[in-house]
Amino acid sequence: MTAKLQTIGIRKEYPGTVALDNVSVSFDGGKVHALIGKNGAGKSTLVKIFAGAVQPTSGTLLVDGQEVVLRSPRDAFAKGIATVYQELSLVPSLSVAENILLGRLPMRDGWGGCVVDWPQVFARAQAVLDGMQTSLDVRTTVAGLGVAQQQIVEIAKAMSFKPAVLMLDEPTSALAQHETQNLFRLLRNLAEKGVAIIYITHRLQELPQIADTVTVVRDGKHVGSIPIADATPHTIARMMFGEVIRKERPTDLQAGTEPVLEVRGLGRRGKLHGVSFTLYSGEILGIAGLLGSGRTELLQAVFGAEPFDEGEIVLAGQPVRGATPARMKDRGVAFTPENRKEQALVQCLSTRANMCLASLDRISSFGFTTRARERAVVNRLIEQLAVRVHDAEQAVSALSGGNQQKVVVGKWLNTNPRVILFDEPTRGIDVQAKQQIFQIMWDLSRQGISSIFVSSELEELLEVCHRIIILKKGTLAGEVRPGSVSVDQLFVQCMEQ
Amino acid sequence: MRGGSTLNEKLRAGLKRSIMELVLLALCCILAFKAPGFFTTDNLLNVLRNVSMQGVIAFGMTMVIIAGEIDLSVGSAVAFSGCLAAWLTGYLLSSQGWLGGPMAVVVSIIASVLAGFGIGCLTGYLRVRFQVPTFITTLAWMTVLKGAAELITKGFSLTPFPEWYNFIGGGYLAGIPFPALIFLATFVVIQFLMSFTSFGRSIYAVGGNAEAARLSGIKVHQVKILVMGIVAGLAGLSGIMQSSQVMSGSATAAQGWELDVISAVIIGGTSLMGGAGTVWGTLIGVIFLGVLVNGMTLMNISEYWQHVVRGALILAAVLINLAPSSRK
Numbered sequence: 001m002t003a004k005l006q007t008i009g010i011r012k013e014y015p016g017t018v019a020l021d022n023v024s025v026s027f028d029g030g031k032v033h034a035l036i037g038k039n040g041a042g043k044s045t046l047v048k049i050f051a052g053a054v055q056p057t058s059g060t061l062l063v064d065g066q067e068v069v070l071r072s073p074r075d076a077f078a079k080g081i082a083t084v085y086q087e088l089s090l091v092p093s094l095s096v097a098e099n100i101l102l103g104r105l106p107m108r109d110g111w112g113g114c115v116v117d118w119p120q121v122f123a124r125a126q127a128v129l130d131g132m133q134t135s136l137d138v139r140t141t142v143a144g145l146g147v148a149q150q151q152i153v154e155i156a157k158a159m160s161f162k163p164a165v166l167m168l169d170e171p172t173s174a175l176a177q178h179e180t181q182n183l184f185r186l187l188r189n190l191a192e193k194g195v196a197i198i199y200i201t202h203r204l205q206e207l208p209q210i211a212d213t214v215t216v217v218r219d220g221k222h223v224g225s226i227p228i229a230d231a232t233p234h235t236i237a238r239m240m241f242g243e244v245i246r247k248e249r250p251t252d253l254q255a256g257t258e259p260v261l262e263v264r265g266l267g268r269r270g271k272l273h274g275v276s277f278t279l280y281s282g283e284i285l286g287i288a289g290l291l292g293s294g295r296t297e298l299l300q301a302v303f304g305a306e307p308f309d310e311g312e313i314v315l316a317g318q319p320v321r322g323a324t325p326a327r328m329k330d331r332g333v334a335f336t337p338e339n340r341k342e343q344a345l346v347q348c349l350s351t352r353a354n355m356c357l358a359s360l361d362r363i364s365s366f367g368f369t370t371r372a373r374e375r376a377v378v379n380r381l382i383e384q385l386a387v388r389v390h391d392a393e394q395a396v397s398a399l400s401g402g403n404q405q406k407v408v409v410g411k412w413l414n415t416n417p418r419v420i421l422f423d424e425p426t427r428g429i430d431v432q433a434k435q436q437i438f439q440i441m442w443d444l445s446r447q448g449i450s451s452i453f454v455s456s457e458l459e460e461l462l463e464v465c466h467r468i469i470i471l472k473k474g475t476l477a478g479e480v481r482p483g484s485v486s487v488d489q490l491f492v493q494c495m496e497q
Numbered sequence: 498m499r500g501g502s503t504l505n506e507k508l509r510a511g512l513k514r515s516i517m518e519l520v521l522l523a524l525c526c527i528l529a530f531k532a533p534g535f536f537t538t539d540n541l542l543n544v545l546r547n548v549s550m551q552g553v554i555a556f557g558m559t560m561v562i563i564a565g566e567i568d569l570s571v572g573s574a575v576a577f578s579g580c581l582a583a584w585l586t587g588y589l590l591s592s593q594g595w596l597g598g599p600m601a602v603v604v605s606i607i608a609s610v611l612a613g614f615g616i617g618c619l620t621g622y623l624r625v626r627f628q629v630p631t632f633i634t635t636l637a638w639m640t641v642l643k644g645a646a647e648l649i650t651k652g653f654s655l656t657p658f659p660e661w662y663n664f665i666g667g668g669y670l671a672g673i674p675f676p677a678l679i680f681l682a683t684f685v686v687i688q689f690l691m692s693f694t695s696f697g698r699s700i701y702a703v704g705g706n707a708e709a710a711r712l713s714g715i716k717v718h719q720v721k722i723l724v725m726g727i728v729a730g731l732a733g734l735s736g737i738m739q740s741s742q743v744m745s746g747s748a749t750a751a752q753g754w755e756l757d758v759i760s761a762v763i764i765g766g767t768s769l770m771g772g773a774g775t776v777w778g779t780l781i782g783v784i785f786l787g788v789l790v791n792g793m794t795l796m797n798i799s800e801y802w803q804h805v806v807r808g809a810l811i812l813a814a815v816l817i818n819l820a821p822s823s824r825k
Contacts, residue, residue, distance in 0.1 A: 343708050367695055
């Protein structure tokens with residue numbers, strides 16, 4: 001049997017880097033293939049090549065054994081490859097049926113072919129949904145549906161092209177548990193009809209429930225594809241991480257013994273359950289956990305950015321009542337959110353204005369501030385953090401990811417914090433900038449300032465932190481010292497049910 | 498990287514940044530030759546006086562739009578404030594209590610401005626507490642306040658004001674129209690507020706990215722409520738100036754002002770997306786519109802044409818505004 005989709009020696013170069021190197025994979029029809037790998041391993045480049053959004057530098061692509069060249073997403077559709085992206089692209093105000101057939105609505109005969117044949121629209125959309133064995137009213141508007149149902153509409157839209165290959169990029173990231181189960185049932189049905197399903201996910205705990213095979217990419221190379229029966233957490237961890245050179249943090253770093261922040265029994269419905277831990281002065285505490293384990297929710301709750309239902313936060317011995325970002329800031333807590341662009345920076349303002357954002361009251365006296373005053377503070381920070389910017393007035397949107405992150409950190413250093421909560425500070429920044437961010441955390445630690453460091457990159461946690469706690473489904477599931485575990489051991493701990 | 502820009506680039510950037518100033522200058526030059534009596538001290542002061550009442554509101558509107566909100570009710574708020582002041586003055590004078598004489602007028606003025614401020618704060622509160630868009634709330638206020646003004650006056654013009662009240666909207670100080678002085682003073686205060694206070698800087702942050710502002714510990718709710726309060730308070734002040742100029746409170750005053758005010762702000766380069774804009778730009782925008790209307794009137798261009806020209810200008814201003822790397 002020929003594979004539905006196959007690559008032979010695919011290579012993709014970007015200026016300065018090789019994103020994919022000699023990748024030869026094949027995906028059979030009738031099966032669900034999980035495609036996994038760390039961030040930057042090359043998953044998304046591979047998916048973009050399949051979807052026709054990116055052209056490989058060299059190598060061949062075969063669909064049903066026939067060599068094809070996909071110059072555009074339209075080509076990919078024509079060859080029967082459909083993609084459902086993480087961000088849904090539906091028109092909320094239109095009906096389910098109209099969304100499924102968007103841009104391809106059947107027209108009535110006559111009338112110059114410009115009158116919509118509504119009975120046909122609904123019948124065809126219904127046929128697609130029937131084929132997927134799902135029950136959704138094709139006449140309801142999409143706006144009235146939940147995320148899970150919208151996802152089904154999105155898949156139905158893809159299926160209306162009658163694809164041979166269906167790719168899904170992290171389809172469960174916004175779904176609740178039972179919704180995920182429904183989605184899996186749907187994917188099973190589709191696979192049984194002979195469709196090859198390529199399923200990209202970071203939620204490795206889902207693999208046994210949904211995947212038939214697991215394909216792993218690492219550093220742009222195809223590490224291997226194995227049947228799900230062989231995919232134990234240990235095997236997957238080894239395939240994903242390979243041989244890791246352990247990096248050590250500077251030896252002079254010592255966590256203090258004085259508790260700075262105590263979190264007691266923190267709970268938020270469906271997100272966090274009885275989380276308790278203590279952070280000591282100068283300590284860098286890592287939080288490990290898979291996507292959706294409640295890492296971000298925990299930081300947000302501690303910072304007062306999202307409410308919590310139960311539990312207590314104690315800062316320097318004083319319980320905090322009614323936490324809000326403004327109040328937590330005054331109490332010496334800082335927070336760098338994971339979505340730098342959306343949550344941390346005001347893109348239309350200058351580097352200077354962004355760096356002063358959290359400390360306007362501190363910089364000004366009696367509510368008055370001047371540009372000169374702000375500039376003095378900002379220039380010192382730019383130098384201290386080695387931000388590469390030729391002028392503090394430069395728009396922050398023009399800076400690189402790493403430099404933007406430094407601006408966010410600088411914004412908070414200005415507030416004289418005792419605790420900084422870092423949520424994925426290294427996402428999307430280059431290796432050098434990462435090292436500089438680590439250096440900042442270590443310097444802070446030497447000054448007695450504590451950090452909580454959330455990262456999906458477990459190697460980073462092991463390199464940077466004094467201590468790592470593990471979150472699983474919103475519950476604290478363990479604590480490790482970096483010296484005593486390897487990356488794959490830590491990974492297995494995060495993954496095991 | 499944009500480091501080491503050439504002289505040419507700098508010149509172009511400077512030109513772009515000050516395009517409205519240059520356009521205003523060009524317009525004045527043309528009118529100096531084409532419009533009889535334009536370039537006289539009297540006429541120029543007259544322009545300032547004519548724009549002062551809308552201009553006062555425009556500075557507040559600049560804050561509101563930079564904060565990412567809008568206020569459509571300012572026209573009605575002007576009428577309401579004028580009527581409230583007139584009614585209250587009349588009531589206090591006739592009741593012959595201790596608040597008689599000049600005090601009656603002073604109290605009426607303060608009460609009217611505060612009423613505006615309170616209404617604005619309520620709009621802001623509805624915005625942050627129940628997520629009602631200010632577009633909707635102020636659209637409702639537009640009708641409600643107009644109706645309230647009519648109820649207060651029962652459809653007539655109220656004329657209880659003493660002679661000296663006319664000074665606020667019609668008087669002169671050192672040869673300069675007093676309302677123009679109020680206008681310039683408001684400019685200075687709001688400019689200072691926006692550039693030199695933490696509150697002002699917060700407004701830019703809130704309008705540019707409310708979530709980032711919130712997560713930076715900025716009290717986004719407070720900022721929005723206050724900003725809405727300030728613009729409505731300034732509309733109240735404008736209502737005092739207006740009723741003083743005509744010496745009566747009338748429910749039909751200031752109709753359609755919201756459009757003139759918002760146009761001036763947009764022509765001044767403030768982004769409707771929020772987060773960007775300057776009070777200086779609004780000053781230029783206000784004066785530009787005033788000069789244009791004055792010039793067209795002097796040149797005997799019909800009012801119908803004036804409407805068309807002003808509408809076209811708003812469109813042109815937005816187009817310039819949306820061009821990349823526009824004024825900050």
